[in-house]
Amino acid sequence: MGIRHESTTSDTHARIHIEGLERDLRILHLSDSHLTEADERDPEAVPHAxxxxxxxxxxxPEGQTAREVFEQTIAYAREQGIDAAVLTGDMIHFPAWAGIERVESGVKDLGVPALFTSGNHDWHFPYLEWSDATRQIHYPRLERLAGENPACHSIEIGGVRLVTLDNSTYQVSFEQVAFLRSELDKGQPCLLFIHIPIWTEALLPGVLDQWKAPIMMCASDGWTEETRSRWKVPGNDPSTVELYELLTQGESLNLAGIFCGHVxxxxxxxxxxxxxQYVAQPGFAGGYRLIELLSS
Ligand SMILES: [Fe+2]
Structure with missing residues (x-):
């Protein structure tokens, strides 16, 4: 499949040429708005909010609230005219109903098909243990944004498959890998949306500079015992390694790109x-990316 990325240093745009595309498409990618809304339905979260x-x-950027920046970005994307939107996690800093509803209403305002996948914050209240068990407890709340299976989801837009996998614990399951394989096997161009970037040599220096730990999926080098324990990344599960190999060496060439946030x-x-792989600037700082898929 003929896929060509226009080389870019832009943090807000990506242009990808895909041979045989039915029509040009524009997709909004938004990540890490970190909205902190909470009300009487989640009283324990209110002081944290x-x-x-x-x-x-x-x-x-200019003294607005993170919520105002989120709403400005939604309004801007509407003006631009988009075919779909994908939100890749940490849209909310914790899963209070008020925050979930704010994101839901922003997505509704976009008026286009949308996907959501979770980050490491969307399912975690600051007073709870950060663990897969906590994630599973809050998955039902995220169904309003992510659909009935927040672990993985896909939609087709103009012959292109947009696929989400929740890798917000730095791991994926064998079921999620199988889901991606089944999407790729359909033979259409695909884009993958995840919260945590996969390890790449190019991304490593920036991540280490900012976080003092290689907080990417399937990073092996650069951890210390202390940072592994603090970020709760004891290692890479075999299923996570399988995904990494599928993406970087396997039969996934109809995957045109990976879009993520987190760092x-x-x-x-x-x-x-x-x-x-494209990492979005955080939404709270006014970041987003308009992905243009071009048929020629
Ligand atoms: Fe994150």
């Missing part, structure tokens, strides 16, 4: 020959 919200509001800076770089 104020404290953590103030922290993110200090990091927005809070923009980046675009190769993950295998001719195929790029």
């Amino acid at each position: 104020e404290e953590i919200g103030a922290r993110f509001n200090d990091r927005t 809070h800076f923009g980046h675009a770089g190769l993950y295998r020959e001719g195929r790029w």
Whole structure:
């Protein structure tokens, strides 16, 4: 399949030429808005909403709140005209109903088919243990954004398959790998949306500089015992390694690109020959990416 990425240093755009595409498509990718809304339905989260919200509001571009920046980005995307939108996690800092509803209403305002996959914050209240058990407990809340199976999902737009996998614990399951394989086997062009970037040599320096730990999926080098314990990444599950190998060496050439967030800076770089991984700048800082898929 003829797929060509236009080389870019842009943090807000990606242009990918795909041979035989039915029509040109524009897709909004948004990640890491870290909205901190909570009300009486989640009383334990309310004090955290104020404290953590103030922290993110200090990091927005022009003194707006993170919620105002989210709403501006939604309005901008509507003006641009898009065919679909994908949100790749940490859209909310914790799964209070008020935050879930805010994101839901933003997605509705876009008026196009949309996908959501979870980040490491969307399912985690700050006062709970950060674990897969906690994620499973909150999955039902995320169904409103992510559909009936928040672990993986896909939609088809103009002959292109948009696929999400929840890798927010730094791991994926064999079921998720099988899901991606079945999507790829359909033979159409695919885009993969995940929260945590996969390890690439190009991304490593920026991540280490910002986080002092290689917080990418399937990173082997650069961890210390202390950072592995702090980030709760004891190693790479065999299923996670299988996904990494499928993406970087396996029969996945109809996958045109990987789109993710998590590390809070923009980046675009190769993950295998001719195929790029794009990291979005965080939504709270005004970040987003418009993905243009071009038929010629
Ligand atoms: Fe994250």
